[in-house]
Amino acid sequence: MTRVLEGTSHDTATSAGTMATRADEAEAPDSIFSYQELLRLDEALTMSSRETGLRFTLYIGDLGPQTRARAEELFERSGSDLPDSVLIAVSPGQRVVEVVTGAAAARRLPDRACALAVLSMTNAFASGDLVGGIVNGLRQLSDQAGHPRGLRTH
Amino acid sequence: MTVVETLLVYAVAPLALIAVLALLTLVPGRRKKLRYKPGQAWDHEPVWYEPHPVGGGGHGPTEAHGPAGVPGDGTTALGSSMYPEQHGPGAPGQSGGYGGGDSHGATGARALAAGPSAAAAARPFGGARGTW
Numbered sequence: 001m002t003r004v005l006e007g008t009s010h011d012t013a014t015s016a017g018t019m020a021t022r023a024d025e026a027e028a029p030d031s032i033f034s035y036q037e038l039l040r041l042d043e044a045l046t047m048s049s050r051e052t053g054l055r056f057t058l059y060i061g062d063l064g065p066q067t068r069a070r071a072e073e074l075f076e077r078s079g080s081d082l083p084d085s086v087l088i089a090v091s092p093g094q095r096v097v098e099v100v101t102g103a104a105a106a107r108r109l110p111d112r113a114c115a116l117a118v119l120s121m122t123n124a125f126a127s128g129d130l131v132g133g134i135v136n137g138l139r140q141l142s143d144q145a146g147h148p149r150g151l152r153t154h
Numbered sequence: 155m156t157v158v159e160t161l162l163v164y165a166v167a168p169l170a171l172i173a174v175l176a177l178l179t180l181v182p183g184r185r186k187k188l189r190y191k192p193g194q195a196w197d198h199e200p201v202w203y204e205p206h207p208v209g210g211g212g213h214g215p216t217e218a219h220g221p222a223g224v225p226g227d228g229t230t231a232l233g234s235s236m237y238p239e240q241h242g243p244g245a246p247g248q249s250g251g252y253g254g255g256d257s258h259g260a261t262g263a264r265a266l267a268a269g270p271s272a273a274a275a276a277r278p279f280g281g282a283r284g285t286w
Contacts, residue, residue: 032198041203049205061200072279079204082276093196099281106280118284126286130190 032060037131044135048142053151054105055085056138060130063091063098071098086141090121092130097121105145113144192286 033041041058049056057078064070071089078087083104090097099114117140124133155163190196 032201042206045203046205056205058203059200060203061198062196068283071281075279076276078202085276091196092190092192095192095286097284097286099283101280102276103278103280104276106278109280111280111282114280114282115284118282122284122286126192128189128191 033131040131040135044138048138051147052108052142052145053084053148054108054142054145055079055081056141057085057087058134059087059089061091062093063089063096067091067094067096067098071100075100075102088121088134088137090125090130090134092125095125097125099141108145109141114141117141117144 045056045058048054055078059071059074059078067089071087074089075085075087076082079085083102085102086105086109087100088097089100097118099118101109101114117137120140121133121137124130124136
């Protein structure tokens with residue numbers, strides 16, 4: 001937690017135009033989420049990725065008419081280590097959430113586990129709690145994936 | 155009680171009270187934070203969130219790694235591990251309007267450039283879908 005806080009302050013301090021970026025950051029970027037919510041998302045993503053060794057990324061935005069195809073397209077661009085990646089794509093406007101797992105990740109996160117996590121996420125989303133749903137879904141996914149024995153995270 | 159007094163006590167006073175309460179609740183600008191309600195439109199820019207890299211302790215700007223780490227366009231100032239969606243060089247002016255032949259081609263080209271073998275190795279995608 002402290003590390004995240006420290007990291008963000010360093011980030012803004014080192015980039016040019018400190019005052020402007022600071023003022024920008026005080027109110028959350030694009031005002032989708034508050035600063036606390038961003039921290040929760042950040043911590044959930046980072047911690048679940050470190051625990052499991054998978055790479056969880058989160059996309060929030062429109063997914064177009066073909067949501068599944070679009071989510072897989074995004075997934076293919078989501079990083080270098082695709083087989084071990086998991087993408088959670090949320091489109092609040094369309095009320096759709098898609099979870100895409102790479103081949104190696106799918107072995108640890110079978111589709112049924114993903115569906116369960118998606119179910120709990122949609123439950124929270126339906127009551128208007130985007131961040132809570134995402135954090136809970138991430139927790140479920142990382143619990144299901146578990147901690148591989150060889151992985152050293154700390 | 156005179157008529158004026160009666161009116162003041164039974165009509166004007168309750169109305170004034172109601173007006174004050176309505177003003178307190180309905181005046182715009184009181185509530186800064188907008189909250190998502192299911193069913194409302196979502197007209198924000200698409201955003202990516204990705205985890206902090208394991209090795210880097212979070213000091214200094216996060217290194218862009220892989221094709222999702224966006225180099226350049228306006229992504230450095232956001233502080234946490236938050237990146238707006240990548241606007242690749244081959245996809246001009248895509249600001250939310252996805253779905254169309256040309257955007258398909260652009261992303262396909264970019265995926266090829268990023269490494270077709272990596273995408274193919276991950277190919278049997280799993281996952282789930284949900285609506286609410």
